[in-house]
Amino acid sequence: MAVFKLPDLGEGLTEAEIVAWHVAVGDTVTIDQTVVEVETAKASVEVPVPFAGRVATLHGAAGDVLTVGSPLITVEEAPAFLEPGVVTPTPTEGSGNVLIGYGTGTAQARRTRRGRGTRRPASAPTPRPANERVRVVSPLVRQLARESGVDIHSLAGSGTDGIISRADVERAIAATTAGTPEAPATPAADERRIPLRGVRKTVADKLTRSRREIPEATVWVDVDATALLEIRAALNADPNAPKISLLALLAKFTVEGLRRFPELNAHLDGDEIVIPSAVHLGFAAQTDRGLVVPVVPGAHDLSLEQLSGALAERTERARTGGLSPAELTGGTFTINNYGVFGVDGSAAIINHPEVAILGIGRIIDRPWIVDGQVVPRKITELTLAFDHRVCDGGTAGGFLRFVADCVESPLRLLRGL
DSSP states (O other): OEEEEOOOOSTTOOEEEEEEESOOTTOEEOTTOEEEEEEOSSOEEEEEOSOOEEEEEEOOOTTOEEETTSEEEEEEOOGGGSOTTOOOOOTTTOOSOSSTTTOOOSSOOOOSOOOOOOOOOTTOSSOOOGGGOOOOOOHHHHHHHHHHTOOGGGOOOOSGGGOOOHHHHHHHHHHHHTTOOOOOOOGGGGOOOOOOOHHHHHHHHHHHHHHHHOOEEEEEEEEEOHHHHHHHHHHTOOTTSOOOOHHHHHHHHHHHHHHHOGGGGOEEETTEEEOOSSOOEEEOEEETTEEEOOEETTGGGOOHHHHHHHHHHHHHHHHTTOOOGGGGSOOSEEEEOGGGGTOSOOOOOOOTTBSEEEEEOOOEEEEEEETTEEEEEEEEEEEEEEETTTOOHHHHHHHHHHHHHHHHSHHHHHTTO
16 A cells, blocks of 8 residues: 655645545556645645555545645555556655646656546546536635535536636525525524635735734825826727736836835845845735735836736636745735725735735726816825835835826836836
């Protein structure tokens, strides 16, 4: 018997939740075949097994949380189970691909062919082809479906590439309960408990540490974004050119502001302020799994079009759970466009260990004085929360004023880029 334990997930992670098994007891697996999908505190990842043979034991069910080093799957190794040309690695070698997106860091694998085989959920009586796998990213969506008795295999996902969302499950629940009288309420039915773990626990821990350790201050300014909307429309007038988002324009202004006020792109290391030469720009993205902050590395070297493309690509993969942990860490500054939620302003919490975060409110029509006349203009609010240990109000105000001036007169900056 070969026992494969939950591998070191990297990034300081110590546990993972089982989302779904792709094999069942008795199945035959090959080296590097994906056998389970797990969710860490930062991303969903697929785990391949480094052994070939017949599955003897699955150490856990969907929803269970395992710690690194605990048994994950036991495989009964037998030459008869192996495909021609496949050589089973010894336990000290590993397959070289313990966790997709991570690697093992051990010796080169001894194998002549890589196979995955057919995936089959543990509860399914018959095999399902890999291309028929139900696409559900969030374990909370799976849990909601299980608790409500909804068969996710019968649902058509409304998300990108057919991903099943919470809304899809809730519509199925509403359809099955329509016309059914509700049972009398009981005290237990008045409560719903959701474990604080995974992405939400990681976010909670970081925000708690930020509030505990950082003496933050906040400055804000109302800005006329009329010219910004006009120049975006002009940039996107060519149907054959890549589209430029408002977030990309604001991100470009932010990067240029950090060139001029690099203290806000820093972090603290003991009694020293460390200012890197690169800007690794994080941006807040709301997903079914909770709030995540994808990072665009080297944002200072990207053109406006490149930055817009990188933001769009990472936003899409954040919503589908396709970002690796490495793509959710390493930021030096964060922007948060909470205006998409219909709010004007927010006292944003700094993304520890960074020292500042820029917030952008919704853009609305408001009366504004232009050349002594009251006229309707497109107004937004910019808010900067900063670590007062790193800089004072002069630096923070200077940065915020620079970004605000770019919003009000974007062409002047863009001509110089």
